[in-house]
Amino acid sequence: MTDLSIKTIAIGGAAGDGIREAGINFSEFLNELGYKTFSSFDYPSLIRGGHNYARVSYALGTVHADYRELDVLVAVNAESVFIHQHALKPTARVFVEEAYMNELEGVTANLIPIPMKKIAEDTKAPQVARTSSAFGAYGYSLGIPLNRLKELADKVYANVGSEINVALVEKGYKHAEGLGVTQDVCATPEEYGEIGEVIDGNKAIAKGLLAAGLEAYVGYPMTPSTSTLQFLAKMAKKRNLKVVHPEDEIAVLNMALGMSYAGKRVAVGTANGGLALMQETFSLAGVAEIPIVIMVSMRMGPATGVATHTSQGDLQFALHAGHGEFPRFLVAPGDVEECFECAADALNIAWKYQMPAIILSDKHLSESYKSVLINEKAKGPDLGKRAVPVDGHYLRYKVTDDGISPLAFPGKKGVVVKATSYEHNEEGEATEDAAEVQVMQDKRYRKLQGLYEDFNWFPTVKTYGDPNSDVVVVFWGSTKGAILEAAKQLKTPAKFVQVLWMEPFDANRVKRELEGARVVVDVEANHTAQLAALIREKTSIEIYNKVLKYDAQPFTPSELAAEINKFI
Amino acid sequence: MSLDLSTEAEVTWCPGCPNSQILVAFRQAVEGLVNDGKVELHNIVAGSGVGCHGKISDYLDVSTFNSLHGRIVPTLTGIKLANPKLNVVGFSGDGDSFSEGFNHITHAARSNSNITVFLHNNQVFALTTGQATTTSPKGFKGGTMPDGSINEPVNPVLIMLVMGATFVARTPASDIAKTKEIMQAAMMHKGFAFVEIIQPCITFFDTREHFKNAVYWLDAKHRKGNIDYAFKVARMNTDEKVPCGIIYQTEKPTFEELV
Numbered sequence: 001m002t003d004l005s006i007k008t009i010a011i012g013g014a015a016g017d018g019i020r021e022a023g024i025n026f027s028e029f030l031n032e033l034g035y036k037t038f039s040s041f042d043y044p045s046l047i048r049g050g051h052n053y054a055r056v057s058y059a060l061g062t063v064h065a066d067y068r069e070l071d072v073l074v075a076v077n078a079e080s081v082f083i084h085q086h087a088l089k090p091t092a093r094v095f096v097e098e099a100y101m102n103e104l105e106g107v108t109a110n111l112i113p114i115p116m117k118k119i120a121e122d123t124k125a126p127q128v129a130r131t132s133s134a135f136g137a138y139g140y141s142l143g144i145p146l147n148r149l150k151e152l153a154d155k156v157y158a159n160v161g162s163e164i165n166v167a168l169v170e171k172g173y174k175h176a177e178g179l180g181v182t183q184d185v186c187a188t189p190e191e192y193g194e195i196g197e198v199i200d201g202n203k204a205i206a207k208g209l210l211a212a213g214l215e216a217y218v219g220y221p222m223t224p225s226t227s228t229l230q231f232l233a234k235m236a237k238k239r240n241l242k243v244v245h246p247e248d249e250i251a252v253l254n255m256a257l258g259m260s261y262a263g264k265r266v267a268v269g270t271a272n273g274g275l276a277l278m279q280e281t282f283s284l285a286g287v288a289e290i291p292i293v294i295m296v297s298m299r300m301g302p303a304t305g306v307a308t309h310t311s312q313g314d315l316q317f318a319l320h321a322g323h324g325e326f327p328r329f330l331v332a333p334g335d336v337e338e339c340f341e342c343a344a345d346a347l348n349i350a351w352k353y354q355m356p357a358i359i360l361s362d363k364h365l366s367e368s369y370k371s372v373l374i375n376e377k378a379k380g381p382d383l384g385k386r387a388v389p390v391d392g393h394y395l396r397y398k399v400t401d402d403g404i405s406p407l408a409f410p411g412k413k414g415v416v417v418k419a420t421s422y423e424h425n426e427e428g429e430a431t432e433d434a435a436e437v438q439v440m441q442d443k444r445y446r447k448l449q450g451l452y453e454d455f456n457w458f459p460t461v462k463t464y465g466d467p468n469s470d471v472v473v474v475f476w477g478s479t480k481g482a483i484l485e486a487a488k489q490l491k492t493p494a495k496f497v498q499v500l501w502m503e504p505f506d507a508n509r510v511k512r513e514l515e516g517a518r519v520v521v522d523v524e525a526n527h528t529a530q531l532a533a534l535i536r537e538k539t540s541i542e543i544y545n546k547v548l549k550y551d552a553q554p555f556t557p558s559e560l561a562a563e564i565n566k567f568i
Numbered sequence: 569m570s571l572d573l574s575t576e577a578e579v580t581w582c583p584g585c586p587n588s589q590i591l592v593a594f595r596q597a598v599e600g601l602v603n604d605g606k607v608e609l610h611n612i613v614a615g616s617g618v619g620c621h622g623k624i625s626d627y628l629d630v631s632t633f634n635s636l637h638g639r640i641v642p643t644l645t646g647i648k649l650a651n652p653k654l655n656v657v658g659f660s661g662d663g664d665s666f667s668e669g670f671n672h673i674t675h676a677a678r679s680n681s682n683i684t685v686f687l688h689n690n691q692v693f694a695l696t697t698g699q700a701t702t703t704s705p706k707g708f709k710g711g712t713m714p715d716g717s718i719n720e721p722v723n724p725v726l727i728m729l730v731m732g733a734t735f736v737a738r739t740p741a742s743d744i745a746k747t748k749e750i751m752q753a754a755m756m757h758k759g760f761a762f763v764e765i766i767q768p769c770i771t772f773f774d775t776r777e778h779f780k781n782a783v784y785w786l787d788a789k790h791r792k793g794n795i796d797y798a799f800k801v802a803r804m805n806t807d808e809k810v811p812c813g814i815i816y817q818t819e820k821p822t823f824e825e826l827v
Contacts, residue, residue: 242650246642284639
């Protein structure tokens with residue numbers, strides 16, 4: 001008989017102890033075993049010391065968010081036990097560094113001492129790998145035969161030298177066996193579903209962009225957007241990508257617009273602070289109608305803010321990016337799978353409509369890992385309206401019924417392509433003529449008509465739960481995970497409405513989903529209920545019940561359920 | 569074959585502005601290069617920033633990208649990265665690349681981006697009706713500093729040498745023939761080419777008489793491949809003597825080759 005409930009492991013230690021890597025290794029191991037995982041990472045903005053932890057929730061079915069309540073804690077130091085002991089379930093096991101046992105007198109938890117440091121020394125392994133012996137002890141407690149565990153560990157540690165890590169795993173396993181740690185009964189293989197991969201939102205965004213034909217990526221490192229840049233930089237040679245890290249975010253977007261103008265499908269990535277630096281250039285993309293995708297991953301502001309922690313505080317900022325009025329596209333994925341899909345869609349839409357497109361993520365979505373099955377072939381490139389061979393004269397900003405001017409690139413015989421930051425005529429030459437100014441604005445805004453039609457083909461809004469419930473919970477972005485888990489703990493079944501397309505906004509659909517509800521609750525990780533404000537602006541529906549979290553931590557399922565239950 | 573590189577856009581520079589001489593020199597430079605088979609016309613992309621110089625994009629019947637104030641240089645690098653066949657040149661100003669966009673031009677020089685930058689140096693913000701730029705002399709009285717600029721001016725040629733530009737030249741806009749030649753040499757150079765063009769502003773800072781007397785041309789004794797000579801010439805720039813010509817040229821791998 002297998003326990004089908006969700007289990008959670010935390011691995012805690014100091015920065016520099018390899019906690020993040022250990023968290024990913026545990027997730028991959030559980031994934032390889034056949035479980036579905038969700039892992040989040042909490043780390044301060046420093047390189048050594050402090051407290052880092054990774055938290056992995058897993059089950060046989062999909063897990064949308066990690067839980068606070070722990071079944072297992074791997075503690076590399078004593079501090080980790082003190083910080084997390086209040087989250088331990090009564091049955092929880094704590095695999096703790098043996099050297100700190102004397103500091104833990106009086107702690108009532110089920111402490112299992114593992115001499116991680118000593119095992120690493122004896123094995124001549126670097127200390128940063130020492131959690132691998134705890135991994136072995138944990139594997140023993142799951143009731144996995146040693147050979148099977150070694151086989152899985154060999155796969156999990158393939159990138160970092162599996163031989164030494166497998167040796168640590170084996171020693172940890174035998175140590176636990178020697179201590180007589182109790183063993184669970186492991187699920188049988190037929191209970192598992194198809195095994196996918198464990199990736200985070202940033203990597204899924206990169207994969208989505210690649211699927212839609214990305215040829216270049218430009219970025220400047222800023223948490224929590226950096227890993228997309230690093231992932232693509234690593235892939236550059238293999239995928240024939242141009243990946244550039246220039247002097248600052250302003251250069252990033254200007255360089256990318258130069259590449260786009262000259263014919264490359266290009267995206268940039270940054271955090272909300274970087275988007276702030278890019279404002280004027282964002283506006284240039286709007287007036288010059290240069291296709292570009294900007295992945296923006298939010299962290300807690302204002303200013304440098306809480307640099308390595310999450311927030312949904314910049315929906316309205318991103319929606320209003322750039323000075324002046326021009327159409328843009330903004331999509332907010334809510335989980336790793338949607339990161340892939342929305343990124344591919346954003347690239348295609350940017351090129352189809354020749355406008356800037358923002359993919360709005362946040363730290364919790366960008367850097368949390370999930371077991372997913374992504375079909376990379378499900379998305380492909382849509383190249384947009386290319387210039388038909390021109391007879392003599394090419395007009396970059398030709399006025400058309402759908403507002404889309406055929407797109408040509410410099411370097412083609414007989415074709416002159418003029419782009420400009422000034423308002424312009426059809427040629428692309430600056431104009432101050434009142435009639436021309438208005439014609440060109442109208443032309444740009446006509447492109448929205450096409451996007452309104454696209455509402456029929458894209459998931460602008462998604463719903464979950466009981467479609468007939470008179471309790472409606474509306475949300476966006478990374479809160480999706482906690483919402484779908486919290487759904488299991490509500491007093492009455494609710495309908496959950498997720499808004500993905502923020503601009504253009506599918507007002508009719510949102511209205512339809514909210515109208516007639518007895519209770520509507522808005523859930524957001526910000527102070528000012530920015531989605532609720534957008535809904536009010538677009539639909540005139542005022543949402544009075546709000547669950548807002550702005551302590552830079554993501555929602556956890558149980559606390560969110562408790563908050564929503566107050567309104568039911 | 570004579571090429572008509574003009575457009576229907578009305579030229580709105582002040583009558584007599586040396587910008588028109590730069591425009592003529594560039595059209596002649598392109599015509600020469602195209603006729604000599606060195607460049608194909610459709611492969612030329614000319615960018616510009618914002619300021620009086622920026623209007624030049626509208627007056628050239630080639631592919632152009634009129635960017636934001638201070639931001640043309642990374643745009644040019646992007647264009648070259650996207651399509652290495654393009655011959656990418658950019659027009660910029662002292663306000664446009666040595667005040668607002670200083671970090672971009674210095675980094676492009678440092679990385680030897682294979683682009684050409686023509687700096688229209690009129691030592692004043694002209695389109696905003698006369699304020700001091702980073703190249704205005706100390707004491708320059710402009711709208712924002714009525715008692716005179718309090719800062720020492722920067723020397724663009726010297727900064728470009730320090731940052732590693734592989735082609736550095738200076739020319740007066742008034743000498744169209746020489747400016748054309750230097751433009752052609754810059755456009756044929758592989759790597760970051762920088763040309764400071766002395767472009768007196770006849771309305772807000774008329775230095776025509778001064779430069780007429782101060783400009784002199786480097787002769788055959790100048791060893792343009794020698795960085796020590798180049799630094800010596802760059803530092804010589806004083807109120808009395810302004811050396812012009814190709815000050816430095818060398819070859820290094822380009823940014824676009826290495827990315």
